[in-house]
Amino acid sequence: VQLQASGGGLVQPGGSLRLSCAADGITLDYYAIGWFRQAPGKEREGVSSISSSDGSTFYADSVKGRFTISRDNAKNVVYLRMNSLKPEDTAVYYCATGHRATGTLDFGAYDYWGQGTQVTVSS
DSSP: OOEEEEOOEEEETTOOEEEEEEEESSSSSOOOOEEEETTSSSSEEEEEEEEESOOOOEOOTTTTTTTTEEETTTTTTTEEEESOOOOGGGEEEEEEOOOOOOSOOOGOOOEEOOOOEEEEOOO
C-alpha cells in the first residue's frame, strides 16, 4: 500500500490550497482516510478525517469552517481543501488510511501513511 500526498506549497495568509492523497494498492472508498500535520517542534495532530461507511467527516477545531475533506472514489483520491490559511497552518501534511471504516483524528488508528507535503503560509 502506498499513499502519495501532494499539493503543498507556499501561500500567503488568507490564501487557499488543495491537497491530494492518491493511493496505490488499496481502494480508498472502503476505508477511512485521515489528514494530519506536524509543525517543527510540535506533535503530529489530526486535521480531518472522512469515513468510508457514510462519508461522515471530522475536523479539528482549529480548521473547522476553513478546511473541507472530500473523496473521489473513481480516481481513488482524497482531497483536503484549505481556505483562509493562517501562518499557524504551516506544517508538513500527511494522509493516512487503515483497516477501519469510521474516520478518526487519532493517528494511532491508521496503518498506512504517505510521505507528507509541505505547506507554508507566509507573507
